Amino acid sequence: MRCIIVDDEPLAREGIALLVKDTGFLELAAECSSAMEANTILAQQHIDLLFLDIEMPRVRGIDFLKSLPVKPMVIITTAYPNFALEGFELNVLDYLVKPITPDRFLKAVNRAKELMAYKQPAAPEGDGDYFFIRAGNGYEKIAYHEILYIEATQNYSTLYTTRAKYMTLTTMRSLEAQLPAGRFLRIQKSYIVAVDKIQSFSGTEIVIGNDKLPVSKNYKDELMKLIDRKLIRK
Numbered sequence: 001m002r003c004i005i006v007d008d009e010p011l012a013r014e015g016i017a018l019l020v021k022d023t024g025f026l027e028l029a030a031e032c033s034s035a036m037e038a039n040t041i042l043a044q045q046h047i048d049l050l051f052l053d054i055e056m057p058r059v060r061g062i063d064f065l066k067s068l069p070v071k072p073m074v075i076i077t078t079a080y081p082n083f084a085l086e087g088f089e090l091n092v093l094d095y096l097v098k099p100i101t102p103d104r105f106l107k108a109v110n111r112a113k114e115l116m117a118y119k120q121p122a123a124p125e126g127d128g129d130y131f132f133i134r135a136g137n138g139y140e141k142i143a144y145h146e147i148l149y150i151e152a153t154q155n156y157s158t159l160y161t162t163r164a165k166y167m168t169l170t171t172m173r174s175l176e177a178q179l180p181a182g183r184f185l186r187i188q189k190s191y192i193v194a195v196d197k198i199q200s201f202s203g204t205e206i207v208i209g210n211d212k213l214p215v216s217k218n219y220k221d222e223l224m225k226l227i228d229r230k231l232i233r234k
Helices: 010-021 035-044 061-067 081-089 102-119 172-178 217-230
Strands: 002-006 027-032 049-053 073-078 094-097 130-135 138-143 147-152 157-161 165-168 184-188 191-194 205-208 211-214
Touching: 002 010, 002 035, 010 027, 010 049, 010 102, 027 035, 035 061, 049 061, 061 073, 073 102, 094 102, 130 165, 147 172, 147 211, 157 172, 172 191, 184 211, 184 217, 191 205, 191 211
Parallel strands: 002 027, 002 049, 049 073, 073 094
Antiparallel strands: 130 138, 147 157, 147 191, 157 165, 184 191, 205 211
16 A cells, blocks of 8 residues: 655654554655645655645645545644544544554554455456556466566566566556455565465565565565464464
8 A cells, every 4th residue: 555644844754654664564655745745746656545744834734635636545644633623524534643653553554454445346257367468569468377476676567477477567556456365465565476376485585486585574474474374283
């Protein structure tokens, strides 16, 4: 879930950024010190969640929120609890009063995660076994069962499959949206792996075929939950 932080106070941004980085399903796309900076980011990138301060110079957070034609999910972050009613009238997801505790932060972002899952459309029946990507001058059909893992770089994504390796300008986010839940898992910002292709896990990296892929600590918990569900016990 891609998010941005909008707050004119550097220490406040730093504190929220640390909480974001400790939450495996969140990806920090940008930190913005003003509404103008945030507006630029929102125009250039797809953002799922906005952490928005209310009291900022020039353009207040509430006024900025009112101006957005298309709004991502919004969690208000402020030192002033008396603005809560105004925020909820704009359908914000939650209202966090600074200083923000880890438990309260996690409760708020879990609500965002649940809402995003609820909004995610299901794949049409009979249309969930494959997708197409642009490859060279044409298109390549990719079946889910063929995928080993996907690697993202700055400008493109690489799909490693049982047949071949494919490079595409499709973003990691777009590819992830096509993948059926439960069959694929993000293990790092730059890697998504097919769960049934994982051969071993050492604690810091997994093995798929002849490749060793690093596992970020932010995503390790999800991987361990998956392993625990499949673990044969004594």
